[in-house]
Amino acid sequence: KAGVTQTPRYLIKTRGQQVTLSCSPISGHRSVSWYQQTPGQGLQFLFEYFSETQRNKGNFPGRFSGRQFSNSRSEMNVSTLELGDSALYLCASSLYVGLDYGYTFGSGTRLTVV
Amino acid sequence: SQQGEEDPQALSIQEGENATMNCSYKTSINNLQWYRQNSGRGLVHLILIRSNEREKHSGRLRVTLDTSKKSSSLLITASRAADTASYFCATDAEYGGATNKLIFGTGTLLAVQP
Numbered sequence: 341k342a343g344v345t346q347t348p349r350y351l352i353k354t355r356g357q358q359v360t361l362s363c364s365p366i367s368g369h370r371s372v373s374w375y376q377q378t379p380g381q382g383l384q385f386l387f388e389y390f391s392e393t394q395r396n397k398g399n400f401p402g403r404f405s406g407r408q409f410s411n412s413r414s415e416m417n418v419s420t421l422e423l424g425d426s427a428l429y430l431c432a433s434s435l436y437v438g439l440d441y442g443y444t445f446g447s448g449t450r451l452t453v454v
Numbered sequence: 455s456q457q458g459e460e461d462p463q464a465l466s467i468q469e470g471e472n473a474t475m476n477c478s479y480k481t482s483i484n485n486l487q488w489y490r491q492n493s494g495r496g497l498v499h500l501i502l503i504r505s506n507e508r509e510k511h512s513g514r515l516r517v518t519l520d521t522s523k524k525s526s527s528l529l530i531t532a533s534r535a536a537d538t539a540s541y542f543c544a545t546d547a548e549y550g551g552a553t554n555k556l557i558f559g560t561g562t563l564l565a566v567q568p
Contacts, residue, residue, distance in 0.1 A: 344496075373555065377494075383542065383558035396555045428494055432556075442487050442499030443556070450494070 342367065344433050344446035352452045358419040361449045365412050365433030372414040373443070374406060377428040386429075389414055390437050421453045458543050458559030466565040473530045475562040477543030478523075484546045486519055487556070488528050491540045500528075500541075535568045 345364040353359050365372050374386040385398040389408035406416040412433075418425055428450050432443040458479040467473055479486070485504045489497040503510045503519045503526065510517045516529040530537055540563050544556040 375556075375558075382560055383544075385555050385557065388555055398555075430496060432497075442489075442502050444499065445489075445497040447496040448494075 344431060344444050346429075346431055346446035346449050348449060349447065350450045350452075352454060353421050354454055355421055355423060357421050358417060359421060359451060360415055360417045361429055361451070363414045363416075363431035363433075363446060365414070365431075366444055369433040369435050369444075370412050371434045371437050372408055372412065373432045373434075374414070374416050375430045375432070376400075377430060377448075378424075378426070383430075386416065388437075395437065418451075423453050425451065426453045427451060458545065458557070460541075460543060460559040460562045462562060463560070464563040464565070466567065467533055468567050469533060469535055471533055471566075473533050473537070473564055473566070475528045475541050475564070477526045477528070477559050479526075479543070479545050479557075479559070480524065481545075483521070486517075486526050487544045488515075488517060488526075489542045489544060489558075491542065491561075493539075497542065530564075533564075533566045535566050537564060538566045539564060 347362045371390045373388045375383050377383045387406045388396040392408045403419045408414045428448045430445050430448045432445045434443045458477045461476045483505055485502050487502045488500040491497050501512045501517050503517050514531045519526045540561045542561045543559040
């Protein structure tokens with residue numbers, strides 16, 4: 341079966357612009373989580389969605405937002421981009437919330453802000 | 455902030471040797487997971503160990519968990535060049551809760567020389 345699909349794979353944006361990243365979970369999975377990975381801060385949790393509801397949010401400014409659609413696909417948006425937003429953004433999907441098994445990650449979107 | 459610290463930060467070994475990575479975490483957990491990441495791509499789930507388990511095996515992987523010391527170790531036996539990657543431990547963020555929020559350690563970069 342198809343894995344977690346993230347689009348686009350690479351993105352270059354200018355400071356001040358906004359960007360939308362997309363994540364399609366594994367078919368049937370209802371939970372999508374987003375993570376930011378940078379060399380300095382490592383892997384940091386952004387959001388968690390289940391059945392179109394945000395269940396949890398990490399410690400990021402309000403410029404970072406997300407949503408989940410009825411087909412479980414999720415998008416995250418970053419407005420007013422800053423150089424420090426350059427990172428690999430990863431999403432993970434799982435069937436439910438809180439089950440004792442690992443999550444499936446996409447290959448990520450590499451965002452570069454110039 | 456990150457839950458776990460991993461040790462060592464980097465490890466270089468020869469093919470055929472064993473590799474051991476350690477992870478320490480700060481709070482009570484439901485389970486602890488190990489992931490592999492190749493060259494800044496997506497994370498691949500390796501193994502999950504529950505808080506009531508002490509040891510778990512999967513192929514060439516052996517994971518131990520000591521909840522009294524809040525630490526875990528990942529042993530890769532008979533390493534191969536293809537094992538070259540970064541390895542991360544991750545714990546669930548809410549003990550006893552239902553969440554898909556993971557808190558990752560800082561990672562160990564493993565290089566296996568052919």
